[in-house]
Amino acid sequence: MAILEVKNLTKAFGGLLAVNDVSFNVEEGEILGLIGPNGSGKTTTFNCINQFFPVTSGDIRFKGKSIVGLKTHQICHLGIGRTFQVIKPLARMTVLENITASAFCRVNNINDAQEEALRILEFCGLADHNTKLARSLPLAGRKRLEIARALATKPKLLLLDETAAGLNPGELDEAIDLIKKIRDTGISILVVEHIMKVIMTISDRIHAINFGQTIAEGTPQEVANNPAVIKAYLGEERA
Amino acid sequence: MEKKKLQYALIGGFILLIVVLFPLVSNNFIIRFGTDILMFAIMASAWNIIGGYTGYASFGNVVFFGIGGYITAILMEKAGMHFAVAYLAAGFGAALFAVLIGLPVLRLHGHYFAIATLGVAEAMKALVQNLEITEGNSGIYLPMLDLSIKGQYYFFFYMMLGTLILTLLLTYLVLNAKLGYSLIAIREDEDAANSVGINTTLSKTIAFALSGFFTGLAGSIYAYQQAFLKPGPAFSVQTTVKMIVMAVFGGMGKLFGPLIGAFSIEIISETLSNYFLVAHTLFFGTVVILAIVFTPKGLIDMITQRKFGISYFLENIREHRI
Ligand SMILES: Nc1ncnc2c1ncn2[C@@H]1O[C@H](COP(=O)(O)OP(=O)(O)OP(=O)(O)O)[C@@H](O)[C@H]1O
Ligand SMILES: [Mg+2]
Numbered sequence: 001m002a003i004l005e006v007k008n009l010t011k012a013f014g015g016l017l018a019v020n021d022v023s024f025n026v027e028e029g030e031i032l033g034l035i036g037p038n039g040s041g042k043t044t045t046f047n048c049i050n051q052f053f054p055v056t057s058g059d060i061r062f063k064g065k066s067i068v069g070l071k072t073h074q075i076c077h078l079g080i081g082r083t084f085q086v087i088k089p090l091a092r093m094t095v096l097e098n099i100t101a102s103a104f105c106r107v108n109n110i111n112d113a114q115e116e117a118l119r120i121l122e123f124c125g126l127a128d129h130n131t132k133l134a135r136s137l138p139l140a141g142r143k144r145l146e147i148a149r150a151l152a153t154k155p156k157l158l159l160l161d162e163t164a165a166g167l168n169p170g171e172l173d174e175a176i177d178l179i180k181k182i183r184d185t186g187i188s189i190l191v192v193e194h195i196m197k198v199i200m201t202i203s204d205r206i207h208a209i210n211f212g213q214t215i216a217e218g219t220p221q222e223v224a225n226n227p228a229v230i231k232a233y234l235g236e237e238r239a
Numbered sequence: 240m241e242k243k244k245l246q247y248a249l250i251g252g253f254i255l256l257i258v259v260l261f262p263l264v265s266n267n268f269i270i271r272f273g274t275d276i277l278m279f280a281i282m283a284s285a286w287n288i289i290g291g292y293t294g295y296a297s298f299g300n301v302v303f304f305g306i307g308g309y310i311t312a313i314l315m316e317k318a319g320m321h322f323a324v325a326y327l328a329a330g331f332g333a334a335l336f337a338v339l340i341g342l343p344v345l346r347l348h349g350h351y352f353a354i355a356t357l358g359v360a361e362a363m364k365a366l367v368q369n370l371e372i373t374e375g376n377s378g379i380y381l382p383m384l385d386l387s388i389k390g391q392y393y394f395f396f397y398m399m400l401g402t403l404i405l406t407l408l409l410t411y412l413v414l415n416a417k418l419g420y421s422l423i424a425i426r427e428d429e430d431a432a433n434s435v436g437i438n439t440t441l442s443k444t445i446a447f448a449l450s451g452f453f454t455g456l457a458g459s460i461y462a463y464q465q466a467f468l469k470p471g472p473a474f475s476v477q478t479t480v481k482m483i484v485m486a487v488f489g490g491m492g493k494l495f496g497p498l499i500g501a502f503s504i505e506i507i508s509e510t511l512s513n514y515f516l517v518a519h520t521l522f523f524g525t526v527v528i529l530a531i532v533f534t535p536k537g538l539i540d541m542i543t544q545r546k547f548g549i550s551y552f553l554e555n556i557r558e559h560r561i
Binding site for chain 1: 415416417420421423424427428430431432433434435436437438439
């Protein structure tokens, strides 16, 4: 069963159709990769799903129910967590406080929230940094914090926006492991990533867009060999 | 850790004891000075909830002070109610007003929020100047407190002290609960806060209401103490500026920062005005500017970090480049 259904989603910024009639499903328990060249509308799709932007037309259904028109914080309570491409650490809070703030999404008591936060930090390999200020973490740490913060809200579906960008090869492998580990806990994942090594290894299926429109969908192998996809990426390189 | 807590508790208890006993060994003038410090400590601490923790720098918090004062005046003078009733009504009335203006105004960010709140306070002043029930520009009298002169001084001092303790205690509880985490998350990044399920509109509105509540209580005590209220002084922009300067000077987003700020700013400005009759505001301004450049995290950071000296100042300047 599909946990997320995006149907004919369109988002216009003035005259620009950032997302133009895009449809895809995320199945329960799978990792769906969303790829496309720069400016093709991936982040905008995320922003529509968690209702950061009002959608122009189309429908988004989570567990069968339309979520269009809800508030961003309600989307999170329903069970959709997200990270930001331009990371947004709560800079002057400690790592533990960052995660505690989002653990309050599910519990009301501070002890429960802290306990949950500690568990998540352990899971994400950040437990040694608890008392550090978020802004003092290196990039890889802040990217992990971004994931941990979304996880602490106990999502059923996680939207990851380029959480591997800027990492060195060793850190990349760790990021891949973490994403797989999250999937193994039963969380469905929609992941945007430019690094082919990452997206090809972790995705069960891939949905490719360009200029806001779908150009291909299928297994990583199928998509990698799709002429439209190759053209989109090579075309971009030539430009 | 536990030992440190005990140490803090002992120091805190000792300071509180001194403050409680302070009026008994002081003359009326000094008690009144202490009462003023406490009043500003309440208002700066209340401002800290919305400005310091939530990151919404209100430039109109005096409106809650004025509203608290006028509610007290009207209920006591026109409706013959007891001060206890008027005091509570002042707090809740100011909080309600905060909710009503907060709904539109808290959608604005940064400078826009600052200007909008400033506008609300000025508009309220104009309204009060023209209403019949507030007796307009000529001002409204309140019944006198039926106590000896000394008793009156004691009464207002301890009312302010009690209200300050209430303010700090509630703020402390908020900080250790979901709401406190939500407010600081909003300050650090409102989009991130929203995305982790924090109802930012609701949280901000509660913060503004709390800020209004305590400021309204201070206004109520002040009105009763003065026994006379005029729109100009009750809604003076300068009062807001003072709250902000005190909170920043002592340490924004720190529980005891504004209290330390209120205490030191009042002492400094009093001392300066004793020495320099004419130019004291100039000196005062200079002190404030230097403090903000060299210790933008406030006095409390210097005290708790036990840091002082050139390297600390330089570190601060580097971190908060202007
Ligand atoms: N808030 C906005 N207002 C106006 N235009 C926007 C806004 N956000 C995105 N756009 C435009 O929409 C288009 C799609 O942007 P989007 O950020 O979704 O691309 P992306 O696929 O995430 O790209 P990248 O790989 O670079 O992150 C771009 O042309 C962008 O300039
Ligand atoms: Mg993007």
